Amino acid sequence: MFDQLYANLKALLFPDRDRHAIPMLDGPFRPDNRLEALDQIGDAIPACDDIAVGGDGEVYISSGQEILRLSGSDWTIHEVFARFGCDVGALAFASGRLYAGISGQGVVLIENGREIARLESAAGVPLRCPTAIAVLANGEIAVAEGSIRHLPSDWCRDLMERNSHGRVILAAPDLSRSRVIADDLAWPSGVLAAPNGRELLVAEAWKHRLIAYPLAGGAGPRSFTPNFPGYPGRLTAAPGGGLWLALFALRTQLVELVLEEDKYRREMMATIDPDLWIAPSLRATGGYLEPLQGGAIRKLGIIKPWAPARSYGLVARLSTEGEVLESLHSRVGGRHHGITAVRVTGDRLLVASKGGACLLQHPLGDRS
Numbered sequence: 001m002f003d004q005l006y007a008n009l010k011a012l013l014f015p016d017r018d019r020h021a022i023p024m025l026d027g028p029f030r031p032d033n034r035l036e037a038l039d040q041i042g043d044a045i046p047a048c049d050d051i052a053v054g055g056d057g058e059v060y061i062s063s064g065q066e067i068l069r070l071s072g073s074d075w076t077i078h079e080v081f082a083r084f085g086c087d088v089g090a091l092a093f094a095s096g097r098l099y100a101g102i103s104g105q106g107v108v109l110i111e112n113g114r115e116i117a118r119l120e121s122a123a124g125v126p127l128r129c130p131t132a133i134a135v136l137a138n139g140e141i142a143v144a145e146g147s148i149r150h151l152p153s154d155w156c157r158d159l160m161e162r163n164s165h166g167r168v169i170l171a172a173p174d175l176s177r178s179r180v181i182a183d184d185l186a187w188p189s190g191v192l193a194a195p196n197g198r199e200l201l202v203a204e205a206w207k208h209r210l211i212a213y214p215l216a217g218g219a220g221p222r223s224f225t226p227n228f229p230g231y232p233g234r235l236t237a238a239p240g241g242g243l244w245l246a247l248f249a250l251r252t253q254l255v256e257l258v259l260e261e262d263k264y265r266r267e268m269m270a271t272i273d274p275d276l277w278i279a280p281s282l283r284a285t286g287g288y289l290e291p292l293q294g295g296a297i298r299k300l301g302i303i304k305p306w307a308p309a310r311s312y313g314l315v316a317r318l319s320t321e322g323e324v325l326e327s328l329h330s331r332v333g334g335r336h337h338g339i340t341a342v343r344v345t346g347d348r349l350l351v352a353s354k355g356g357a358c359l360l361q362h363p364l365g366d367r368s
Helices: 002-013 152-160 253-260 262-271
Strands: 048-053 059-063 066-071 077-083 088-094 097-102 106-111 114-119 130-135 141-145 166-171 178-185 188-193 199-204 209-214 222-225 230-237 243-250 313-318 324-330 339-345 348-353 358-363
Touching: 048 339, 048 348, 048 358, 059 088, 066 088, 088 130, 088 141, 097 130, 106 130, 130 230, 141 188, 141 199, 152 253, 152 262, 166 188, 166 199, 178 199, 188 243, 199 230, 209 230, 243 348, 253 262, 313 339, 313 348
Parallel strands: 048 088, 130 188, 188 230, 230 339
Antiparallel strands: 048 059, 059 066, 066 077, 088 097, 097 106, 106 114, 130 141, 141 166, 166 178, 188 199, 199 209, 209 222, 230 243, 243 313, 243 339, 313 324, 339 348, 348 358
16 A cells, blocks of 8 residues: 555656656667677768768768768778768768758758759748758658757757757658648657658657657657667668667766756856766767766776766667667777767668767678
8 A cells, every 4th residue: 555655656746757767778778899899981080970872872971061972892982072161960862862951051952963952941940950861752851850949069058958949841852842740849860751651750869769750640649669768869771670770879867867957057058168068978088077087987097888978879779669679889988989870771780970980880680
């Protein structure tokens, strides 16, 4: 009787506690070094962000203000495909055309190396923060916009402000028209046609979940995968069904506490350099002023792999029903952190490590 009374009281005082509690890194999320052990493709790629695979097998990478084209049998031939005056992020390729999300400007359509169209607004609101792009079976373009207030580079500030100003847009293949199908989202960071073909999967980063929106309208959205131990980002379809998911940072109890303490968080943001906030990061600099230093050093400068995570590398494979099947990790002391994109091509999974400034490859036949 007492146990039931306690459970009822806890549910009344903390209604969302269990739903939003950080899942343990166990089961299919059990930490390993598989991501850390992956082979790097070619040289370092500064600000390596998103990946698109062309029709002839070439690979496009967004890198700072440039789009790089990687070619050759091992993708070691790098050339600048396009250059913009602002950061390039999200990419998608379809029918010989490349779609690119440009920070502060919207989505551009590139054909034969030349910009032929641009989507600069949707529903009368400027499109400034494209975070992910997917091409649907009917040719429409799904665009995730993390926020209507911030640029993609301000993702950490958006999290610390606890915003929900993101939206998802469907656009015509030539970008001539568009419509908003979801808004007031907490930093939508990934979009992909669901395995059933009737829904659009959206990664809502600050709510740590995947949600499915019906493409034909009618019924409302449904939960696909409700609660991740990290912040979900871009997605790609897996051979044989299911999908691969990039999680660009790991959730921690300390950051969750800071997010609940409004007065502390606002003062921290107002008085401390953003690089030193108690917040997730795509990479740890190792500077002595960074938070969590006391929990990270064992001795002789060796980082404990189980230390509190300032940055982390994490990729997961999900079933067609949204169940997590396996994961690849680069632990706290590793180099391949800040995974911002995954993309399947042939028998390999390409992985963009923005924190590690490199492109990695994972043989899909390898389940070790």
